Amino acid sequence: DAGITQSPRHKVTETGTPVTLRCHQTENHRYMYWYRQDPGHGLRLIHYSYGVKDTDKGEVSDGYSVSRSKTEDFLLTLESATSSQTSVYFCAISARDRVRNEQFFGPGTRLTVL
Amino acid sequence: TQLLEQSPQFLSIQEGENLTVYCNSSSVFSSLQWYRQEPGEGPVLLVTVVTGGEVKKLKRLTFQFGDARKDSSLHITAAQTGDTGLYLCAVPASGGSYIPTFGRGTSLIVHP
Numbered sequence: 001d002a003g004i005t006q007s008p009r010h011k012v013t014e015t016g017t018p019v020t021l022r023c024h025q026t027e028n029h030r031y032m033y034w035y036r037q038d039p040g041h042g043l044r045l046i047h048y049s050y051g052v053k054d055t056d057k058g059e060v061s062d063g064y065s066v067s068r069s070k071t072e073d074f075l076l077t078l079e080s081a082t083s084s085q086t087s088v089y090f091c092a093i094s095a096r097d098r099v100r101n102e103q104f105f106g107p108g109t110r111l112t113v114l
Numbered sequence: 115t116q117l118l119e120q121s122p123q124f125l126s127i128q129e130g131e132n133l134t135v136y137c138n139s140s141s142v143f144s145s146l147q148w149y150r151q152e153p154g155e156g157p158v159l160l161v162t163v164v165t166g167g168e169v170k171k172l173k174r175l176t177f178q179f180g181d182a183r184k185d186s187s188l189h190i191t192a193a194q195t196g197d198t199g200l201y202l203c204a205v206p207a208s209g210g211s212y213i214p215t216f217g218r219g220t221s222l223i224v225h226p
Contacts, residue, residue, distance in 0.1 A: 031212060042218035043157075043202070050212050058213065090156050094214075100145050100164070101206030101214050105156030 003027050006091050006106040014114050019078040021109050023091030025071075031094040032074040033103070034058075034066060036087040043090070049074055081113045117141075118203055118217035126223045130192050135220040137203030138185040144206060146186045148177055151200040151219075193224045 003026030013019050023032060034046040035058075045058030047066040055066050063085060065077045078085055091106040119138045127133055137146065145164045149157035161170050163179035163186060170177045174197075176189040190197055200219045207213050 043216045045213060048212055056212070092156075096207075096212065100147070100162050102147055102159050102162055103149075103157075103204070103214060104159065105149075108154075108156050 004091060004093055004104055004106040006089075006109050008109060009107065010110045012112045012114065013081050015082055016080050019081050019111065019113075021076045021089055021091075021111070023074045023076070023106055025074075025093045027093060027095075027104070028071060029093040029095045029104075030071075031096045032068065033092040033094070034064075034074065034076045035090045035092065036060065036085075037090060037108075038087050046076065046089075078111075081111075083113050085111065086113045087111060118205065118215055120201075120203060120217035120220050122220060123218070124221050124223075126225065127193055128225050129195055131224075132189070132191050133193060133222070134187055134189045135201055135222070136185065136187050137217055139205075140184065141205075141208075142183050144183075146179060146183075147204045148186070148188055149202040149204065151202060153199070157200075157202055190222075193222075195224050195226050198222060198224050 005024045007022045033048040035043045037043050044060045046064050047058055049055045049068040067075045089109045092103040094103045121136045145162050147162050148160045150160055151157040161177045166183045167181045168179045174191045178187050200221050202216055202219045204214050204216045
């Protein structure tokens, strides 16, 4: 299994509070991604990183920010959590072979915003 | 934007039955991946197919890439309860993008 962990695994928070989710990898992969998964919507990309300090937006980036100061860590921050951000969040890593681009996912963080 | 359509969306079968799920698009891809996601866990890569017409087998699972590299199928023989999960297909980022495309998945339930 790819060495990828997420913390926390579960979190309950209140509307308006800041929340930071952490993704940590031991594979030294260049590319890291944050997705959210909701019933009826599948996996949706929030933000991704293509190197240290290099990040960009995905399709559902509003209300989220990210940071990557080290190869191994990719942080997702909800500046002011809203109930619509209740979801399961997955981090993924990829070595991005141009032909294959296989992704390896973490175990997920279940976030509930009350 | 690359669009992947997976069918059926839901599938409920009895243990021992065979099934096939599909991943279709109008675009040509350099490769295609299949993932399985069990309840409460992250998706896990099952296989990557690269060559048009390629067939790969993983125990009771048979994956095929279409000759034109626009579609793929996953066939499960004699399904078991452990096959229950969400099956996702995905294709790599195209051009200069870093963003892969995922289908919405086929949710499979295998009843004992």
